[in-house]
Amino acid sequence: MSENEKRTRKPNGESTIYFGKDGRWHGRVTVGVKDNGTPDRRHVSRKTKADIHKAVRELEKKRESGAMPKAGKPWTVKLWLAHWVENIAKPVISVNTYAGYEVAVRVHLTPGLGAHRLDKLEPEHIERFYARMKAQGSKAATVHQSHRTLRAALNEAVRRRHLAVNPARLAKAPKPDGDEEEVEPYSLEEVARLMNAAADRRHPVRWFLALAIGLRQGEALGLKWIDLDLDSGVLRVRRSRLRPKYAHGCEKPCGRKAGYCKQRKAIRPATKETKSRAGKRPIGLPPQLLPMLKLHREQQERSKQNARQLWEEGGWVFTDDMGRPVNPRYDWDEWKRLLKAAKVRDGRLHDARHTAATVLLLLGIPDTAVDGIMGWEPGGAMRRRYQHMTAPVLKNIADKLGHALWPTVNLAPEEIAARVKEALDSPPGEVPDDGDDDGGGEPVGVN
Helix, strand or coil: HHHHHHEEEEECCCCCCEECCCEEEEEEEEEEECCCCCEEEEEEECHHHHHHHHHHHHHHHHHHHHCCCCCCCEEEEHHHHCCCCCCHHHHHHHHHHHHHHHHHHHHHHHHHCCCEEEEHHHHHHHHHHHHHHHHHHHHHHHHHHHHHHHHHHHHHHHHCCCCCCHHHHCCCCCCCCCCCCCCCCCCCHHHHHHHHHHHCCCCCCHHHHHHHCCHHHHHHHCEHHHECCCCEEEEEEEECCCCHHHHHHHCCCCCCCCCCCCCCCCCCCCCEECCCCCEEEECCCCCHHHHHHHHHHHHHHHHHHHHHCCCCCCCCEEEECCCCCCCCHHHHHHHHHHHHCCCCCCCCCHHCCCCCCCCHCCCCHHHHHHHHHHCCCCHHHHHHHHHCCCCCHHHHHHHHHHHHHHCCCCCHHHHHHHHHHHHHHCCCCCCCCCCCCCCCCCCCCCC
């Protein structure tokens, strides 16, 4: 083999193929520039000349398509997820979104997939991980949250050229509601029982707001008196209450969880702005709620006088005995106690929001108004998720349809049945006498 056959060099840093002293063919391809400014040259080795040409062409295709991974020590899934969630995602996402990502990374993804090399992670690895989660008892919603988190993290790895493709996009994703029960909103009778039972609770109007206008838990607990205009009957949603998060404040380890440390320090703000422009909205209050809210404010003033200097003034609508905003966990427990007191079936606190949305459907409120009340972006996707075709809704639709299509709505049921029977018994083409003087008419049900 001649020397020219063994080595073919192209100018200006282009790909090079040569036969080495080790008896193998080698190729070097310039794919970019390293962080220090030097050329990023990738090396491949094959046994035959045909194989090395093929390998070099593959590297060149990756370079031209932008799918070439960056140079450097390969990431593990564990290291990339930790870097992504803390340094890339956290500064630009909401507190609640970060909390969900952090739990998915720490509790599920890192133990399940963290040992893999990032560039060696395959869709099959991910699918087997999802199957293990479900086999170990994780709900479908939990598995889907892990999937969404992994997909977002690996999308960023692709954008930064640590990966050529995102294996989480190729993996068969779990269905979020595959093993979840269908949401069943409370009926009007159940709502009435809940409202009656709420009168004996600490904050009755808290539950009236949830069931009547569908405020989210965070929106209700984040309300301040400056958000309410009781003269005009308008409530403005501006912020949402966050779940508290604490760190230890003790000098010596107290042996308790941070939330129970006597010197604990809050490391999460009390509220955040609503998550979307549609979420920041005005809502007209039913007139029956206005005197209830005024009474609630008077009762709060009495609590403030009783607490004296211990009262922590924050302007909150719903507070504890010291004026502090209500903890979401306490609020959830109160909902469960309310369900038992009202003797209605168990359900999520968020089901109150589904109930309010379904009542708006039953009342025939226009879609645009429903979106405004509930804080949804226009388009109908959230209405389809929250408004349920309950038996009263179906009957209401059926009644309206009957009134619109049949001219017999003012007749007694037995008269309707007689006219339908007469129409069905008539020979084809024969029109039954409808009793009018002109002797003509149309068969019942024909428009």
